[in-house]
Amino acid sequence: GDGLVAQIPSLLLSTATAVIVTRVSDSQDMGQQVISQLFGAPKAVLVAASLIGVMGLVPGMPHLVFLSLAALMGGFGYSRMLEEQAAQAEPEPVVEDKPEESQDISWDDVATVDEIGLEVGYRLIVLVDRSHGGELLSRIKGVRKKLSQELGFLIHSVHIRDNLELSPNEYRISVHDVAVGEGEVYPGKELAINPGQVFGQLDGVATKDPTFGLDAVWIEPTQRDDAQAMGFTVVDCGTVIATHLSQVLKQHAHELLGQDGVQQLLDKLGRTSPKLVENLVPGQLGLGEVTRVMQNLLSEGVSIRDIRTIAEALAEHSGKSQDTDALTAQVRVALGRTIYQEVNGVGGEMAVMTLDTQLEQILQGAIQGAGGGLEPSLMESVINQIGQASERLAAQGNSPVLLVAGGIRLFLSKLLRGRTEGLHVLAYEEIPATKNIKVVEIVGSQAPAASMSA
Known part of the structure; x- marks a missing residue:
């Protein structure tokens, strides 16, 4: 008995030391912390109550004191356990996410279009x-x-x-x-x-x-x-x-070719012809002008595979004019053999239709601004005649080709685009010297008398 009593001070000293050590990093009140550590865990209180109850059943022990203390601690531990279970059963309040008023939109919110x-x-x-x-x-x-x-x-x-x-x-x-x-x-x-x-x-x-x-x-x-x-x-x-x-x-x-694509083509050409590319862009033309010329070619179904010939033609004629339509016309002349092959294959003779000489002169004068505009009835008649002649050429197994002077080629190409399926409008200069043409239709010979309007 004396030995057990002698150990009680050591037990109290150890408990006090543990409480002080664990409290160093906490700002809670000392009394509250002691209570929370001793009675905060219901399972620990119930275990202590069970041990005290067992000790109270040992013969010779003060049964009333130990059993009363065990019952008191058991009841307190049980009530604490019920409180914890009730707290866990309560749903946590849902906090709605409110958009931050300070957050502004950015470029990431702008959707890009698909090519x-x-x-x-x-x-x-x-x-x-x-x-x-x-x-x-x-x-x-x-x-x-x-x-x-x-x-x-x-x-x-x-x-x-x-x-x-x-x-x-x-x-x-x-x-x-x-x-x-x-x-x-x-x-x-x-x-x-x-x-x-x-x-x-x-x-x-x-x-x-x-x-x-x-x-x-x-x-x-x-x-x-x-x-x-x-x-x-x-x-x-x-x-x-x-x-x-x-x-x-x-x-x-x-519409699918942009400046990035043209730059890629020029970079690829630059590996074999660096001086040509260096002199062309940005030496003589900007990337925008070169891109526009290539878009003009593609809009009329002309391939830009021969990028070297295109670049050389631009480098040769860019000193005379910076107009992209004029440069496109010169590039088409340089690509004459390619255009001829795409239209007529490898045949040595190509069946074409041409404009009546008087009609061609009227169109040239109107485009150059000499006199005035064109009568709508005249152009409607010309468009209808070209459409009928194209159908006759296609029925004979030939690609519909309208051969005109270079000065009016672009005007007629834009005018007839989408109106006559599969029609190619070529300039005389675009036909290779080694190829022959066969005129099978003349448009405008039966057109109504042309007149100019102010």
Whole structure:
């Protein structure tokens, strides 16, 4: 008994030391901290109550004192445990996130436009899902590669996304977020296109080819062999979209080439002809002027693959004029053989239509500002005659070509663009000296009398 009593001071001293040490880093009141450490944990109080209760059952011990103290501590520990459980059950108040009034918008909030976009209805998603056998992505990549090789610059990637505002089978092609083409395809079916001469009719859904506007029929895959035997051209849905995309990108190629792309072309040329590029940009022309000339070429379907010839022509003529239209005309002359081959292939003779001499002189005078403008009835008659002559040339298997003087070529090209499908307007200077031309149509010989208006 004496030994147990002798240990009590040591126990009190150790407890006091522990309380002081743990209180060094806390600003809480000493009395509150002692109470919180001794009675803050309900489990510790319950364990102490259990031990005191066991000691109270030992024979010879003061049972009333120990058991009363155990009951008191047990009740206190149990009530503390219930309080903790109730506190945990209460949901924490939800703090609503309030936007910071001080935070302003930034350039990250400005969405960029897609260079090339393709939106599809929900039934067409399977065409771009490779897990379901969709091959549209690989075909679009092939279209980009082919066009990049043909046009002479890198075609941007195509951003494909679904659009619930479209009908389930509809797709839409956009350039700079502006719709430039749309169509409708039916997954699981194939499109039989009438090229102009077929033998028989097909059962299916009649429609128009979205690319060229030809008569077509949506048929089942089992009808493919019969359709081909009749002379139809049969393609699947992925080919329809890819072909349409290719045609649209060709028509809008000039919108896809910017100064960054031109700089890449010049950098590539600079590896083999550094002096030429150094003298041209910024020596003689700015990057903006060079870009505009290349856009002019692309707008009329002229490839810019021969970047060396283009740069040399610009370097040669930029000292005489800084006008981009005049420079484009000189570049076209330098690219004469390329233009001729793109229009007529490797043939030695090209069938063309020309303007009546009097009509050509009237147009030249009007463009140069000698006298006044042109009568609308005259231009309407000329446009109609050119359209009819183009159809006759196409029926004979020739590309429609209008050969005119260089001074009016650009005016007529802009006037007729979009009015006559597949028409090429060339200047006499653009025909290579080694090639022959055959005039098969003269436009304006039956035009109404021309008159000038002030």
